Amino acid sequence: MFDPIAEARRNWERHGWGSVDAMSAATSITRAHQIVLGRVNAVLAPFGLNFSRFEALALLAFSRTGALPLGKMGERLQVHPASVTNTIDRLERDGLVQRMPHPTDGRTTLASLTAEGRRLVGQAQEALASIDFGMAGLERAHLEGIDAGIRELRRSAGDF
């Protein structure tokens, strides 16, 4: 078996196509996402969760009151409002969060963690840590190389 990305690199060069290093990094990111998401979701599946839903629960667990406006959640998780609606629909259906009206702003809906949701997110977190978040086998230097390189990318995208 050969490495599909190394193969793409060779082809790219052979045809005189541009930005080979960038193409390789971009393709690597796509593949890495696929690998990590697959591993993470596999571990979360027994809990009835996936990565999106886990992230939403974790965000609520970190908040002072266990409840946040949906809009704020979308901002923090960097996803579209419609995706938040969808995620919370599912978590609510499973009894892990509950929608509540905002006390002072009638436009706003709060998602509030239930006791069951708080219990489950703790268990799920432990399971994720046990597989090192899908990054098992990578040395600290590799993790930091990924993190540092991507930090520049995120900076250029205006993330901070």
Place this chain on the structure above:
Amino acid sequence: MFDPIAEARRNWERHGWGSVDAMSAATSITRAHQIVLGRVNAVLAPFGLNFSRFEALALLAFSRTGALPLGKMGERLQVHPASVTNTIDRLERDGLVQRMPHPTDGRTTLASLTAEGRRLVGQAQEALASIDFGMAGLERAHLEGIDAGIRELRRSAGDF
């Protein structure tokens, strides 16, 4: 504005949750994928393409005859057979590839690049190179840091 990933890191530590570095790297990868895919697809949209369809066309353009079995394409692109069917359906509908029977194996379908497809993929490649594949602004060292870290991840996933 603050960095959502740095924020997640702080929360994670504050709650004594495990594998902080791995969590951070995994979350970074997710976000990087989102950024790169968004930029790449924005550039490809005027051509009626997206990243998946572009990758399929490029793969065909690199092949000796401009045609490949769908199964082989899924292997190289590392996607599910059903996704290949979907991608080729769309490319065929747009007249960029054509399905052809395999000359000797009746089970196999070939996707064959049309003249229009070959023309378009060349233009699209130039457009992608002009934005450095969504990685504009990253120094070579960062690209290589990403690439090297992810190579370990891919190795551990059995990519090569």
Place this chain on the structure above:
DNA sequence: GTCGTTTACTTGGACGTCCAAGTAAATTTC
């Protein structure tokens, strides 16, 4: 050479994501 197994692709269905448009409530403007 026939039967069972494997391989190749397609189909139908579930999900997750986004966008555009819609509804409803707050805020701003004058």
Place this chain on the structure above:
DNA sequence: GAAATTTACTTGGACGTCCAAGTAAACGAC
């Protein structure tokens, strides 16, 4: 303080991805 604008969320629809099941052809065993 009424009208126009902005903000917050939901809805319907398009896409892309995967899985499971189905069809069809080739391979292998005997």
